[in-house]
Amino acid sequence: MKKSVPTIRDVAAAAGVSTATVSKFVNGAQRFSPPVEDTIKRVIAELGYRSNPLAQSMITGRTKTVGLSVLDITNPHFTSIVKGANRVAQAHGYTVLLIDTEESPERERPMLEALSRRVDGMLVFSRLAESDLRWLADMDRPLVCFGRLSELAVPAVTSDDHRGAYMLTRHLLTQGHRRIAYLGFSRSRRDEERRAGVKECLAAHGMELTVFDSTAPSSAEGERMCSSIMLSGEHPDALICYNDLMALGFMKAAQTLGFRLPAEISVAGFDNIQFGSYSSPALTSVDLQSERMGVAAMEKLLAIIDGKAADHCTAIEPQLILRASTMNRN
The missing domain is CATH 1.10.260.40 (lambda repressor-like DNA-binding domains)
Structure with missing residues (x-):
């Protein structure tokens, strides 16, 4: 029985x-x-x-579940954020419900609206412009966004991308680089901050920035863009990429084309993903402390859910990680 x-x-x-x-x-x-x-x-x-x-x-009246929306779970930057956020959630008895919008702005709204009905609060990455995010701020759910917001009164956790880009550019200049280019991803709001940091540093030294734009923040796109950067006239002596994935793809293609790295071009990225330390040469990167961002965002969200006061914006300081993909030309 x-x-x-x-x-x-x-x-x-x-x-x-x-x-x-x-x-x-x-x-x-x-x-x-x-x-x-x-x-x-x-x-x-x-x-x-x-x-x-x-x-x-x-x-x-609570589900003890929080939602976390990321742009691409295959990107190790987002994986680290999930790891940090999940650790905090578990420590407070919460379960994380994860959605991956796969870098598709068209999918974001329906997926986030569906998620909001099942959770006590949400952590959100978005590719949408702030002007297209007002509906998100109006939802009746505690909310924390990743990335700096200038228009919406939504709590946020962000890295100081501008400072990180300035630090990296200054380092390349001290190494003797004079033809510095930026391979960006203009669909991202964070791209504007990174590009601005590079430009500001170069302008302080009387130099201009050459900008290349990509269609995706991926290693495949970095690989695809390599030939147009390296084979059209005088190529840069240093390239700053929007993220490490693009930098790794670019380095692979550049070596396939016969270029010696970093002897003929130094390469650097953002995020300090684990794979960067195992590439050849190992990748110089701006560490945005992804896991720490996840921790800070979840702590802020749980405080809001509990009705506690929380800072409007938490900025995580970047760190410059120097490896063999950049070299001294002095």
């Missing part, structure tokens, strides 16, 4: 308390005296009682 599953009524009867008392204890809605709590804990363990998440959500 199949053994019946213990219910909250069974726990209450065995502990000599009301079902309301057991419910409040299990859901953390109220504290009781140590003897009462110890008795409830003992009975729950003896009976093997497991609370029903759906029932809990009906009582508390």
Whole structure:
């Protein structure tokens, strides 16, 4: 005969308390005296009682689930963010529901609207312009965005992309590079900050920036763009890429074309993904501390869900990671 599953009524009867008392204890809605709590804990363990998440959500109004939307889960930058956010969520008893919009702005709105109906709050990466994100800010859900927002009053966590780009460019200049180019991805708001940081540093030294634009922030796109950058007239002596994936793709193609790296061109990127330290040559990169961004964003979101005060914008300081893909030309 199949053994019946213990219910909250069974726990209450065995502990000599009301079902309301057991419910409040299990859901953390109220504290009781140590003897009462110890008795409830003992009975729950003896009976093997497991609370029903759906029932809990009906009582508390919370699902204990948060949503996290990323642009491309195959990009290690986003994987690290998920890792950091998930660690914080688990420590607070939350489950993360992940969606991958696959770099498709057209998919974002329907996917985020569907996600919002299933979670207590959301962490969101978006490729959409701020002017196209007002509907997101108007949703009745606690929300934290990744990336700096200048128009929307939405809490955010961001890296200081401008500072990171300036630091990297200054380093290349001190190494003696004079023909510095930028391979960007203009569909990203963060691209504008990175490009501006490079331009500002070069302008301070009386130099202009050559800009190449790509259609995707991927290694395949970096590989595809290589020939047009390296074979059309005098090529740059240093190339800053929008991210590490593009830099790694570019380096592979440049070496296939017969160029020596970094002897003929130095290459650097952003994100400091793990693969960059294993490439040949190992990749110089701006570490935006992706995992730390995930931690900070989840901590901010959970504070908002709990009705606590949270800073409007948290900026993570970048770090410059120097490796063999850039060389001194002095």
